[in-house]
Amino acid sequence: MQSHTLTHLIAASVAGFVLLSGSPESTAGDAGGLAAYAGARLVFSDVDQEVTHYDFVLGAVERSGGAMRAKRSVRLAGHVDRLTFEIPDGISPDEVVEHYREQLAQQDYRVLFECRARDCGKSTVWANSVFRRATLYGPDSNQRYLAARRQIGPDDERLVAIYVTERGNHKVYAHVEIVSPSASSGLEGPSDIVAVLARDGYVVLDAVRPDMKGRFGLAARAALLEIGQQLAALPRSEPYVVVCHLYGSGTPESALRSSERCAEQARAALDPDGILGLKTFGAGPYSPRRSPRSSPRGAQRNARVELVAP
Helix, strand or coil: CHHHHHHHHHHHHHHHHHHHHHCCCCECCEECCEECCCCCEEEEEEEEEEEEEEEEECCCEEEECCEEEECCEEEEEEEEEEEEEECCCCCCHHHHHHHHHHHHHHCCCEEEEEEEHHHHECHHHHHHHHCCCHHHCCCHHHEEEEEEEEEEECCEEEEEEEEEEECCCCCEEEEEEEEEECCCCCCCCHHHHHHHHHHHCEEECHHHCCCCCCCCCHHHHHHHHHHHHHHCCCCCCCCCEEEEECCCCCCHHHHHHHHHHHHHHHHHHHCCCCCCCCEEEEEECCCCCCCCCCCHHHHHHHCEEEEECC
């Protein structure tokens, strides 16, 4: 009798240990240095996964031609931690987002993009195409998204994507993805960009990439203006050069002319009052970043603006 009871106690103890130490259903802890909401339950975990094609989303999403398309995203390679939490009953998505926002601010993360409700796009696209977690699907009006970046060292950064939704059954879930890129994301803030320029003598402004005709959207123009304000505080005897690279299906000569206009537009956005004395140079298709791209989509990805200290 005593032996039978002891056997059951040992089995129960082992089962309890396995549940606490190995099951994804155990109580949630920290996610990449970000504490889970109090009482949250970890329902999915996939950590330290190496990826070669990760799309860090910085805009609303939609489905087009059967594929996910974000208004803005950056493709990266590196390591990703993915965690999904079930939030205790009675807690709203806004409360969960604020919980993470406070921690991001304390850890010097910079919020790059955030949205709520229908401004984020379709919840079904976020759930099934972006994060591939059907649990995250809910009414479009109940979703929240936040993307942030932290510069840890000269060649070390962290990106965080946080998606919070309330399903039709009123269950609230928070999905957190922490990305450690293997190379620079190109998402430096204005002060980071100026620091790289001062250190290396040039910097690629990946966050303000022009379209195939060398034009910039409103968000890109606003980002350029912010960079120019930081640039004005950097002592410099010689003017910097704004260089634009463009590629496309037209002739090299037409790409060269478009890149010259692109560089002029970038200079005007960087320095609308002309106090920096910036120079411009249109490189056209003659200095490819990796290799020439024949497709329009590849050509647009290869287009870029650089600041150079001659």
